[in-house]
Amino acid sequence: MNDTAHYIVRIKEVGKSGIIETEAIGRWTRQQIINFYGLEEPEVESYSIQVVETGEIIGHRKAIAQ
Numbered sequence: 001m002n003d004t005a006h007y008i009v010r011i012k013e014v015g016k017s018g019i020i021e022t023e024a025i026g027r028w029t030r031q032q033i034i035n036f037y038g039l040e041e042p043e044v045e046s047y048s049i050q051v052v053e054t055g056e057i058i059g060h061r062k063a064i065a066q
Contacts, residue, residue: 003027004027009039009050030049045061
């Protein structure tokens with residue numbers, strides 16, 4: 001059984017117009033992704049973490065529309 005997942009992480013930084021989109025593949029928890037990408041840092045205005053296989057949003061701060 002393959003228990004890895006594919007995540008898309010979208011990040012909007014304070015004062016910047018663009019959205020950064022990156023991917024993570026593996027056995028990650030929501031908190032591990034937040035910590036790895038620094039999503040709780042003050043310069044992060046908003047973010048979303050989406051599981052590609054299901055489309056489920058597993059974490060967000062002012063979620064970014066797809």
